[in-house]
Amino acid sequence: MLAPVSPATAPALEAINVSKTYPGGTSALAGVSLAVAPGETVALVGESGCGKTTLLRTFNRLVDPSAGIVRVEGRPVAETDPIGLRRRIGYVPQDGGLLPHWRIERNVELVPRLLGWDRDHARTRAREMLDLVGLAPDTHARRYPAELSGGQRQRVAFARALAADPPIILLDEPFGALDALTRLELHRQFQTLQETLHKTMVLVTHDLNEAFRLAGRIGVMKKGRLLQLATPDELTARPADGYVRELLELRHG
Amino acid sequence: MGRRSVLLFLLLFLPGIAHAADRVVVGSKNFEESRLLGEIFAQLLESRTKLTVERRLGLAGTQVCFEALKSGAIDVYPEYTGTGLVSLLGEPANLGRSAAMSRVRSEFLSRWNLWWISPLGFESSFEIAVPQELAEREHLTTISDLARISGRLRGGFGHEFVGREDGLPGLEKTYGLKFASVEHLQQAIQYQAAGDRRIDAMDAYTTDARLLRYNLVILRDDKNFFPPYEAAALVRGETLKRHPEVGAVLGLLAGAFDEDSMRALNFRLQEKGESEAVVARDALRALGLTGGGARPPETGRRTTGFAAYLWSERQTLARRTLEHLGLSAAALLLGVLVAVPLGLYLERKRRGAESAIRVLGLLQTVPSLALLAFMIPVLGVGIAPAIVALWLYSLYPIVRNTYSGVRDADPRAVDAATALGMTPGQILTQVRLPLAAPIILAGIRTAAVITVGTATLAAFIGAGGLGEPIITGLQLANARMILSGAIPAAALALLVDGALGWIEKALRPAGLG
Numbered sequence: 154m155l156a157p158v159s160p161a162t163a164p165a166l167e168a169i170n171v172s173k174t175y176p177g178g179t180s181a182l183a184g185v186s187l188a189v190a191p192g193e194t195v196a197l198v199g200e201s202g203c204g205k206t207t208l209l210r211t212f213n214r215l216v217d218p219s220a221g222i223v224r225v226e227g228r229p230v231a232e233t234d235p236i237g238l239r240r241r242i243g244y245v246p247q248d249g250g251l252l253p254h255w256r257i258e259r260n261v262e263l264v265p266r267l268l269g270w271d272r273d274h275a276r277t278r279a280r281e282m283l284d285l286v287g288l289a290p291d292t293h294a295r296r297y298p299a300e301l302s303g304g305q306r307q308r309v310a311f312a313r314a315l316a317a318d319p320p321i322i323l324l325d326e327p328f329g330a331l332d333a334l335t336r337l338e339l340h341r342q343f344q345t346l347q348e349t350l351h352k353t354m355v356l357v358t359h360d361l362n363e364a365f366r367l368a369g370r371i372g373v374m375k376k377g378r379l380l381q382l383a384t385p386d387e388l389t390a391r392p393a394d395g396y397v398r399e400l401l402e403l404r405h406g
Numbered sequence: 407m408g409r410r411s412v413l414l415f416l417l418l419f420l421p422g423i424a425h426a427a428d429r430v431v432v433g434s435k436n437f438e439e440s441r442l443l444g445e446i447f448a449q450l451l452e453s454r455t456k457l458t459v460e461r462r463l464g465l466a467g468t469q470v471c472f473e474a475l476k477s478g479a480i481d482v483y484p485e486y487t488g489t490g491l492v493s494l495l496g497e498p499a500n501l502g503r504s505a506a507m508s509r510v511r512s513e514f515l516s517r518w519n520l521w522w523i524s525p526l527g528f529e530s531s532f533e534i535a536v537p538q539e540l541a542e543r544e545h546l547t548t549i550s551d552l553a554r555i556s557g558r559l560r561g562g563f564g565h566e567f568v569g570r571e572d573g574l575p576g577l578e579k580t581y582g583l584k585f586a587s588v589e590h591l592q593q594a595i596q597y598q599a600a601g602d603r604r605i606d607a608m609d610a611y612t613t614d615a616r617l618l619r620y621n622l623v624i625l626r627d628d629k630n631f632f633p634p635y636e637a638a639a640l641v642r643g644e645t646l647k648r649h650p651e652v653g654a655v656l657g658l659l660a661g662a663f664d665e666d667s668m669r670a671l672n673f674r675l676q677e678k679g680e681s682e683a684v685v686a687r688d689a690l691r692a693l694g695l696t697g698g699g700a701r702p703p704e705t706g707r708r709t710t711g712f713a714a715y716l717w718s719e720r721q722t723l724a725r726r727t728l729e730h731l732g733l734s735a736a737a738l739l740l741g742v743l744v745a746v747p748l749g750l751y752l753e754r755k756r757r758g759a760e761s762a763i764r765v766l767g768l769l770q771t772v773p774s775l776a777l778l779a780f781m782i783p784v785l786g787v788g789i790a791p792a793i794v795a796l797w798l799y800s801l802y803p804i805v806r807n808t809y810s811g812v813r814d815a816d817p818r819a820v821d822a823a824t825a826l827g828m829t830p831g832q833i834l835t836q837v838r839l840p841l842a843a844p845i846i847l848a849g850i851r852t853a854a855v856i857t858v859g860t861a862t863l864a865a866f867i868g869a870g871g872l873g874e875p876i877i878t879g880l881q882l883a884n885a886r887m888i889l890s891g892a893i894p895a896a897a898l899a900l901l902v903d904g905a906l907g908w909i910e911k912a913l914r915p916a917g918l919g
Contacts, residue, residue, distance in 0.1 A: 252816075
């Protein structure tokens with residue numbers, strides 16, 4: 154497992170025996186290993202506090218692990234400048250995390266501008282991205298986040314994550330704060346983007362149905378451990394332990 | 407704003423800091439007679455020398471005047487030999503009139519190079535006064551008589567009298583006085599209170615004109631406790647060396663008054679509500695020391711309405727308003743320049759930030775007058791210490807709001823900005839600060855209102871501003887004069903609050919609702 158792999162077949166994201174213990178002794182991750190192939194979408198599910206968000210945040214160094222190795226595109230992130238790393242990884246948090254004092258277009262331009270694109274180029278790109286996520290640029294680009302609905306803000310967050318065309322996107326409960334109907338609509342949009350853009354994605358969610366619908370593989374986490382990582386079919390057919398089985402039953406219940 | 411423009415700003419608003427060579431500053435204490443004598447010195451110097459005369463009348467008591475004189479913040483003020491002997495030199499009061507004068511002369515000269523010149527010809531001793539009716543009923547003629555029954559009486563004494571060795575403490579020791587209660591009162595209020603029989607005994611001075619009006623009688627100092635209080639001009643030796651004409655001109659006042667003529671002048675101030683400028687002018691004319699000249703503006707006449715009074719005072723009020731704004735603006739600007747970076751630094755450091763802010767908060771609880779008084783030994787009197795004190799008050803609200811505003815700025819937006827690769831510096835300048843701007847400005851606004859309000863107290867240490875008529879009015883028991891400072895000061899505070907509220911709204915980042 155730790156043998157060197159050639160770049161062509163290297164996982165886009167890789168966590169090897171990663172642990173995170175906070176000062177004071179709280180353990181958020183306890184020896185988690187996982188690899189995500191290029192173009193694959195992996196969902197991380199589990200209860201609040203199971204470590205799924207912490208694991209996600211080790212990939213763009215928002216969290217530095219206490220032990221273990223995290224690699225992005227084959228390179229250990231511990232040896233990578235976090236600022237440059239983050240600019241190459243898209244990020245969609247719950248509730249959008251848009252900068253409230255910036256117009257929509259400025260929010261979408263954020264990463265291209267950080268990367269030093271010239272203004273016109275960045276602006277053109279922002280409008281394309283708004284178009285891509287289903288927001289008419291002419292009516293939305295000049296607005297402020299507070300003037301948009303929750304669903305529209307979340308679309309903007311997707312546009313922002315995609316703007317600099319990063320190969321990897323991390324999503325932290327991106328649909329968590331939306332009403333059911335809007336969530337379904339955005340799920341469809343997400344699937345379209347998956348098909349056209351082939352990004353590597355890690356999706357943290359507490360909604361098992363969402364994980365089944367959107368992810369190629371699902372990782373079930375509990376108390377800082379990854380209990381099982383498998384395709385939806387495999388998970389249904391061969392749950393690794395009682396907890397996973399219970400979780401699957403809840404899904405149908 | 408660049409460093410140079412800040413300097414320019416300070417120079418524009420702090421004319422008091424630069425001590426011009428051909429300028430002489432006249433001070434006085436905060437009661438009528440001292441103010442009048444100060445004004446007489448000032449007018450005489452104006453008419454007989456080419457010097458520019460600046461007035462710092464009504465400074466808060468002997469210690470403030472004396473410190474101001476020693477530090478060179480003022481050049482001359484009227485003082486009394488007894489005060490010099492007991493309060494300033496700390497010596498016993500057992501000297502006669504001329505012995506007291508020669509003692510203070512030689513001691514002040516050798517210790518501080520300060521000169522007692524031109525004894526003005528009258529004594530204004532401390533006296534103990536009681537209502538006439540009480541004196542008759544209890545057969546009081548001496549202070550010893552008073553001591554006999556003092557256990558049943560309420561005393562009401564001036565703030566300075568209560569603290570001075572040649573005041574109440576020494577008096578109590580010498581006569582065995584022990585009042586049932588002692589209140590500390592402003593002089594103008596003491597008379598009112600004694601007249602209304604709310605106090606039974608008070609300190610007065612020989613040349614005070616109000617004793618008759620309030621039916622008060624003076625009790626004889628049968629144990630000769632009070633030293634002689636001969637009035638004279640107390641001048642800095644350096645000033646006399648630089649401008650010998652100051653000594654020559656003030657010398658013209660030697661022996662110019664006696665107790666009766668001084669009481670008559672005090673009467674015009676205290677009972678007729680005339681301004682010290684007018685009374686001083688008339689006194690100098692009567693002495694033949696100044697010619698006709700232009701009539702100074704009549705102020706304080708009680709026959710005109712308040713509006714007319716304000717109108718007649720408009721130029722003075724405009725100047726004081728500008729002084730007031732200048733003081734407040736300088737203090738606030740310095741406050742912003744220091745407090746915003748400090749708040750940002752504390753937010754960065756976190757550790758110890760809360761306790762540092764709490765210390766600044768404690769500073770806020772130091773009474774403003776006390777803080778102003780602390781400044782005097784370090785910075786003298788006038789504008790500089792006032793600005794420093796106001797500046798200290800302005801820090802807390804700005805630091806606190808900068809710190810908490812930046813710390814608590816929309817955590818989800820800050821998290822997303824971090825996750826997308828903004829540097830900490832970019833996050834500070836492009837996210838945290840703009841989002842915290844309304845909160846920081848609210849802190850600045852609070853500081854501004856506090857500063858404009860507190861700046862009225864700056865007049866106690868001679869910094870001018872709208873506190874000037876308030877304090878003078880308090881010393882002269884002139885309600886109209888108090889209001890002529892208090893109303894514009896309140897209006898100014900409201901105006902500043904409104905203006906900053908408007909700026910706050912204008913600078914509020916779009917999109918923040």
